[in-house]
Amino acid sequence: xxxxxxxxxxxxxxxxxxxxxxxxxxxxxxxxxxxxxxxxxxxxxxxxxxxxxxxxxxxxxxxxxxxxxxxxxxxxxxxxxxxxxxxxxxx
Numbered sequence: 001x002x003x004x005x006x007x008x009x010x011x012x013x014x015x016x017x018x019x020x021x022x023x024x025x026x027x028x029x030x031x032x033x034x035x036x037x038x039x040x041x042x043x044x045x046x047x048x049x050x051x052x053x054x055x056x057x058x059x060x061x062x063x064x065x066x067x068x069x070x071x072x073x074x075x076x077x078x079x080x081x082x083x084x085x086x087x088x089x090x091x
Contacts (some may be wrong), residue, residue: 021064
């Protein structure tokens with residue numbers, strides 16, 4: 001697998017932050033944003049392409065988890081069933 005470019009990593013970072021902003025709960029939202037920023041800061045000096053690829057794949061998996069959690073939160077706690085059901089369907 002090719003090494004992830006800086007642009008791809010930045011796109012993933014912005015997607016994680018954008019999706020985390022969708023949490024309506026302040027606690028969930030701030031925790032997710034803090035963890036994302038801390039993780040990217042902690043790993044910004046890594047040069048090994050295999051390690052970078054592993055971290056990018058982990059971040060992509062976490063993005064999917066955040067997307068599912070936001071949808072479930074909307075469905076279960078806010079009762080928004082009719083407009084958010086589509087977010088549970090795979091793309």
